[in-house]
Amino acid sequence: xxxxxxxxxxxxxxxxxxxxxxxxxxxxxxxxxxxxxxxxxxxxxxxxxxxxxxxxxxxxxxxxxxxxxxxxxxxxxxxxxxxxxxxxxxxxxxxxxxxxxxxxxxxxxxxxxxxxxxxxxxxxxxxxxxxxxxxxxxxxxxxxxxxxxxxxxxxxxxxxxxxxxxxxxxxxxxxxxxxxxxxxxxxxxxxxxxxxxxxxxxxxxxxxxxxxxxxxxxxxxxxxxxxxxxxxxxxxxxxxxxxxxxxxxxxxxxxxxxxxxxxxxxxxxxxxxxxxxxxxxxxxxxxxxx
Amino acid sequence: xxxxxxxxxxxxxxxxxxxxxxxxxxxxxxxxxxxxxxxxxxxxxxxxxxxxxxxxxxxxxxxxxxxxxxxxxxxxxxxxxxxxxxxxxxxxxxxxxxxxxxxxxxxxxxxxxxxxxxxxxxxxxxxxxxxxxxxxxxxxxxxxxxxxxxxxxxxxxxxxxxxxxxxxxxxxxxxxxxxxxxxxxxx
Ligand code: SF4
Numbered sequence: 116x117x118x119x120x121x122x123x124x125x126x127x128x129x130x131x132x133x134x135x136x137x138x139x140x141x142x143x144x145x146x147x148x149x150x151x152x153x154x155x156x157x158x159x160x161x162x163x164x165x166x167x168x169x170x171x172x173x174x175x176x177x178x179x180x181x182x183x184x185x186x187x188x189x190x191x192x193x194x195x196x197x198x199x200x201x202x203x204x205x206x207x208x209x210x211x212x213x214x215x216x217x218x219x220x221x222x223x224x225x226x227x228x229x230x231x232x233x234x235x236x237x238x239x240x241x242x243x244x245x246x247x248x249x250x251x252x253x254x255x256x257x258x259x260x261x262x263x264x265x266x267x268x269x270x271x272x273x274x275x276x277x278x279x280x281x282x283x284x285x286x287x288x289x290x291x292x293x294x295x296x297x298x299x300x301x302x303x304x305x306x307x308x309x310x311x312x313x314x315x316x317x318x319x320x321x322x323x324x325x326x327x328x329x330x331x332x333x334x335x336x337x338x339x340x341x342x343x344x345x346x347x348x349x350x351x352x353x354x355x356x357x358x359x360x361x362x363x364x365x366x367x368x369x370x371x372x373x374x375x376x377x378x379x380x381x382x383x384x385x386x387x388x389x390x391x392x393x394x395x396x397x398x399x400x401x402x403x404x405x
Numbered sequence: 406x407x408x409x410x411x412x413x414x415x416x417x418x419x420x421x422x423x424x425x426x427x428x429x430x431x432x433x434x435x436x437x438x439x440x441x442x443x444x445x446x447x448x449x450x451x452x453x454x455x456x457x458x459x460x461x462x463x464x465x466x467x468x469x470x471x472x473x474x475x476x477x478x479x480x481x482x483x484x485x486x487x488x489x490x491x492x493x494x495x496x497x498x499x500x501x502x503x504x505x506x507x508x509x510x511x512x513x514x515x516x517x518x519x520x521x522x523x524x525x526x527x528x529x530x531x532x533x534x535x536x537x538x539x540x541x542x543x544x545x546x547x548x549x550x551x552x553x554x555x556x557x558x559x560x561x562x563x564x565x566x567x568x569x570x571x572x573x574x575x576x577x578x579x580x581x582x583x584x585x586x587x588x589x590x591x592x
Contacts, residue, residue, distance in 0.1 A: 142443075151441040158446050164410030165457070168544060170481035172454075310452045317454045317481050 119198045119263070126197040126333070127190070134329025135159045137359075141366045148370050159325070166322035174223045174315050181219035182320050186327040188212030193334035199263030202250045209331075213239060216312065216324070223315035231311030235299035237377045241384035242286040248392035252279040253341065255399040262341065271345040275402065278395030280342050282387050284361055289384060290335055293369035296380045336362060409544035411457055411483060412537040414446040418456035420476055422509070423499070424463025427523035428490035432460055434526045442530055453479040458536055459486045460529075461493050461515075467504045470512045477513040483543035485516040485536040489529055494518045 139156035146153025155161075173179050192208035195201070213235070220232035254260050256275055257268045265272070273280060289296045300311030308314070316324055336358040343354035421429050435442045436449055450456055453476045465473055477486065488509045491497035496507040509515050516539045519532045 146441070146443060149438055151438045152444050153441070154443050154446050158414065161410050161413040161446055165414040168410055169457075169483070170547075172481050310450065310455060313455075314452055315454060321455065 122197045122199075123194050126193055130193065130333040131326055131329045134331075134333045135163070137332060137362055138329065141362070144363065144366055145370050148367075159329075163322045163325050166325065167319050169318035171318045171320070173317065173320060174225065177222045178219050178315065179320055181215050181222060182316065182323055185212050185215040185219060186323050188215060189327040189331050189334075193330050193337075196262055196334055196337055199261060199266065202253060202260045202262060202265075205262070206246050206250055210239070210243070212327075212331075220312040220315070225315045227309040227314040228312055231299045231308050231314065234308075234377055235312055238289050238292075238296060238298055238380055241296075241377075241381045242289040245282045245286045245384060245388040245392055248388055248396060249276075249279045249283050249338070252276050252392075252396060252399060255396065256403055265341055266344045267346050268344070269346055271343055271350060273342045275399060276342060276395060278391035278398075280339075282391045282395075283338060283342075284364070285387050286384055287335060287339075287361065287365055288368060289380065291332065291365055293365050295368075295372040295375040297369075297374055298377050298380060301374075332362070409483075409541050411540045411544050414448075415457045415533065415537060415540065416448045416450040416455055417458040417460050417533065418451060418453050418476065418480070419449060419460045419462070420473065422461055422463030422469050422473065422493065423466055423505075424490060424492055428462035428492070431523045431526050432462060432489060432529060435529050440526050440530060442533070445530075445534065447533060453477075454481065456480050457484055457540060458533055459484060459513075460489055460533075461486065461509045462489045464492045464496050464499045464502075464505045464507065465509055465512050466502075466506060470506060473509065473512050483540050483547060485539045485543070486513055487517045487519065487529075487532050487536055488515045489519045489532070490524045491520050491522045494520055497522060 136156065136159075138159040139154075142158060143153045143156055188208055189212040192205050192212060195208060196205045217232045217235050217239075220228040220235070223229075250260065253265055253272065253276075256270075256272045257265045259265065292298075292300060294301070298311075300308070300313050313321060313324060339358040339361050340354035343357060344350050419429070419432055433449075434440060435447075447458075453459070457480070459477060459480060461473065477484075486509065488494050492499060493509045496505055499505045500507060506512065517532045517536045519528050521528055
C-alpha cells in the first residue's frame with residue numbers, strides 16, 4: 116500500500132518533468148538530424164510557461180470544461196497504472212480521456228479542429244485493437260490484469276510477447292501522434308490542418324493539453340517498461356533503458372517519414388494487430404495457459 | 406518584474422499580404438538550418454491562436470485588409486506585429502496602385518519595421534528578437550502597468566546582443582536600421 120502511494124506521488128510530481136525533458140531532447144535530436152543547433156532542452160517548459168501567461172480566449176465555455184476532463188482522465192489512468200491497478204481499467208480510463216479531447220475539439224466548431232477530431236477518432240479505431248490485445252497478452256502470460264502482479268512476476272514477458280511488443284511500439288507512433296501517423300494534430304510547423312485538434316486551444320488550455328501529453332507519454336512508456344518487468348533490479352534497468360530508447364526510436368521515425376493517409380494508418384495498425392498480436396496470443400495460449 | 410516566458414518562446418504566424426514572394430522566401434529562410442531561429446524558441450506555428458508574433462509581408466490592400474485584421478484579432482495578448490520588407494512598412498513600389506492602402510500600419514498597430522527589398526534574414530531575426538522586448542513590456546503592462554517602462558529595455562538588450570554572434574554571416578542591416586516603434590519610423 117505504502118509502495119503504491121509513493122509511486123503514485125512520484126508519478127504525479129515527476130512525470131511532467133520527465134515528459135517535458137523527453138520533449139526537449141526530442142526537439143534537440145530532431146534539430147541535430149536536420150543539422151541545426153535546435154532549441155534549449157528546457158524549451159518545452161518555456162513554451163508551457165508562456166502559454167500560461169497568455170490571454171485566455173476560448174471559443175466556447177464548454178471547451179475548457181472538456182479539456183479539464185481530458186487532463187483529469189489522462190492523469191487518472193497514469194495514477195491507476197502506477198498504483199499497480201487493473202490494466203483494463205487503465206486503458207478504459209485512457210480511452211475516456213482521449214474521447215474528451217475529441218469532444219473538446221468538436222465543441223470549438225472550427226473546421227480545422229473538427230477535421231482533426233475526426234482523424235483522431237479514426238486513429239483511435241486504428242490503435243485500440245492492439246492496446247486490447249496487449250493487455251490480454253499480459254493476462255495470458257501472468258494470469259492477472261493487475262500491474263502490481265505483472266511487475267512481481269518472475270519471468271520477463273518480453274520474449275514470449277515479442278509480437279505484442281512490436282505491435283505496441285507500432286501503435287505508440289499513433290498514440291504519440293508522430294509522423295507518419297500525426298494525422299489529427301502535429302507538433303510540427305505549418306500543415307494543412309493548421310494545428311488539427313488543438314487549433315482552437317489558446318493559452319492555458321493549450322498549456323494543460325501539453326502537460327497532459329507529458330503525463331500520457333510517460334505512462335505509455337510505462338507500458339513498454341512492463342514488458343521487461345520481472346521483479347529484479349536488472350529487469351528495472353532494462354525496462355527503463357528500452358522505454359527511453361523506444362521514445363527516441365519514435366522520434367527517429369518521426370523525422371524520417373512524411374505523413375501517411377488515414378487509410379494506411381488504419382490498415383497497417385489492424386494488420387499488425389491481427390498478424391503479430393493474434394498469432395502471439397495463440398502462442399501464449401499454447402505455451403502458458405494449461 | 407520577472408522575465409516573461411513569452412520572450413523565450415515566441416511563436417510566429419506569417420501572413421503574405423500581397424508581396425512579390427521575395428520577403429516570404431526570406432522569412433522561410435530564417436527557419437532553415439543556416440539561420441535556425443528555433444535556437445530562440447521561435448516556431449512558425451501557422452495558427453494565429455497560438456502565435457505571439459505576427460509577421461506580415463507585402464502591402465495591405467482592399468482585399469486583404471479584413472484578413473490581416475482578423476488574424477491580428479485572433480491572436481491572444483501579449484502580441485507584437487513585425488512588418489517585413491519595404492512593402493509592409495510603407496507600401497514600397499506598390500504604394501501608388503489603385504487598391505493598395507499602404508503599409509500594414511494602416512490597419513493594425515505595428516511594433517517593428519524591417520526595411521529592405523527583400524528584407525535580409527538577419528534583419529528579420531533581429532526584428533523578431535527586438536520584438537521580444539516589446540512582448541515583455543506588453544506582458545508587464547498586462548500584469549502591472551507601472552512596471553512597463555523599466556522592463557522594456559532590460560530584456561531587449563541581452564537578447565539582441567546574442568543574435569548576431571550566432572549568425573554566420575555579418576548582417577547587412579544593423580540594429581540601427583531597424584526602426585522600432587511606429588512613431589520613430591514615420592518621421
Ligand atoms: S519588399 Fe521587395 S521583396 Fe519584399 S515583398 Fe516587397 S517587393 Fe517583394
